[in-house]
Amino acid sequence: MTRLANFCAGPASMPTAVLERAQAEMLDWQGLGASVMEISHRSADYIELAQKAEANLRKLMNISDDYAVLFLQGGAALQFSSIPLNLLNGGTADYLNTGAWSQKAYKEAKRYETLGLGKVNLVAEGDGSDVPAFDTWQLTDGASYFHYCPNETIHGVQIFDTPKVNAPIVADFSSCILSEPINVNDFSMIYAGAQKNIGPAGLTLVIVRKELLEQASPWCPNVMNYKNQFENDSMLNTPSTYAWYLSGLVFEWLLEQGGVEAIAKINRAKAQALYDAIDASDFYTNKVNPAYRSIMNVPFQLADSNLDKLFLEESKQAGLLNLKGHRVVGGMRASIYNAITLEQVQALVSFMAEFERKHG
Ligand SMILES: *Cc1c(COP(=O)(O)O)cnc(C)c1O
Numbered sequence: 001m002t003r004l005a006n007f008c009a010g011p012a013s014m015p016t017a018v019l020e021r022a023q024a025e026m027l028d029w030q031g032l033g034a035s036v037m038e039i040s041h042r043s044a045d046y047i048e049l050a051q052k053a054e055a056n057l058r059k060l061m062n063i064s065d066d067y068a069v070l071f072l073q074g075g076a077a078l079q080f081s082s083i084p085l086n087l088l089n090g091g092t093a094d095y096l097n098t099g100a101w102s103q104k105a106y107k108e109a110k111r112y113e114t115l116g117l118g119k120v121n122l123v124a125e126g127d128g129s130d131v132p133a134f135d136t137w138q139l140t141d142g143a144s145y146f147h148y149c150p151n152e153t154i155h156g157v158q159i160f161d162t163p164k165v166n167a168p169i170v171a172d173f174s175s176c177i178l179s180e181p182i183n184v185n186d187f188s189m190i191y192a193g194a195q196k197n198i199g200p201a202g203l204t205l206v207i208v209r210k211e212l213l214e215q216a217s218p219w220c221p222n223v224m225n226y227k228n229q230f231e232n233d234s235m236l237n238t239p240s241t242y243a244w245y246l247s248g249l250v251f252e253w254l255l256e257q258g259g260v261e262a263i264a265k266i267n268r269a270k271a272q273a274l275y276d277a278i279d280a281s282d283f284y285t286n287k288v289n290p291a292y293r294s295i296m297n298v299p300f301q302l303a304d305s306n307l308d309k310l311f312l313e314e315s316k317q318a319g320l321l322n323l324k325g326h327r328v329v330g331g332m333r334a335s336i337y338n339a340i341t342l343e344q345v346q347a348l349v350s351f352m353a354e355f356e357r358k359h360g
Contacts, residue, residue, distance in 0.1 A: 005344035008322035053248030080108035091144030099152030143167035151176035203243035271295035301331035
């Protein structure tokens with residue numbers, strides 16, 4: 001059995017130690033004689049698991065009691081609807097567009113204008129390689145919330161400093177949650193699909209200020225209603241039990257690594273190694289403004305796009321998987337989430353140099 005370096009953007013690589021533990025526990029979890037996915041989410045054993053996962057996430061991110069932590073389903077994309085349904089409340093929401101995902105969030109929210117839920121305003125629009133200058137943003141006074149995506153997974157554009165806006169901030173952290181320390185108190189809501197930087201697909205984390213739980217639209221479906229889910233410990237209906245379990249194992253793994261501060265150092269080193277290699281070469285380019293280059297998703301282009309196919313073939317042979325860029329950007333993309341090691345990134349850098357030497 002070999003596990004190769006998997007740079008997939010999502011669902012993405014998970015720590016081998018976590019998968020080994022899940023494998024060892026697969027048939028008989030905690031001596032119950034059944035796997036964790038075969039028992040009731042209402043059982044005492046499962047509830048203990050669920051609470052432990054939440055407690056560890058709170059520890060990792062330093063989340064205070066002012067926040068509810070929800071373990072939901074439907075992916076980040078369902079949150080594009082849940083957010084206006086829970087938080088718009090007849091007001092105006094401001095959306096910053098810096099790439100594919102923030103644009104999708106904006107478009108989905110915009111549909112709720114026609115339902116009379118409130119107004120949805122586009123603050124500014126980036127070109128996919130830069131973030132519009134703050135003094136061009138058309139912010140609404142007294143907005144219900146301000147939405148943005150700190151890390152655009154497809155474009156590789158990351159906003160490292162929390163925008164200084166007056167409205168409650170709602171942020172799509174799908175591809176950068178737990179990659180670096182953040183101050184949760186700067187945000188009113190943080191959400192993330194698990195399949196990028198946490199665990200398997202099927203689980204969506206929502207971290208929301210409890211004071212915002214009172215303003216959902218009457219049209220909001222029960223399972224999408226944050227207050228309902230909070231009051232029912234995210235078990236209004238059957239949750240994604242196995243994904244919740246695996247995410248809990250990833251939280252434990254992360255704590256063993258020394259937490260978010262420790263993993264952030266490795267993440268910085270990984271990104272630096274890759275961008276340095278790209279910048280040192282005329283054969284590879286990354287078009288993103290260096291101030292906003294993502295430390296999680298690194299798109300890069302080859303000088304001759306006719307070589308793309310060969311690059312993908314040879315990298316695969318070298319044990320470096322899933323480097324094809326998203327079709328809207330083209331070229332390559334290396335997603336280097338927490339589970340990717342510095343050694344794996346160094347192997348990619350060596351392969352890139354060798355490929356350039358042979359074909360450049
Ligand atoms: C992957 C991704 C999404 C979509 O997630 P789903 O779980 O497929 O709905 C949304 N936002 C960002 C930033 C992403 O990376």
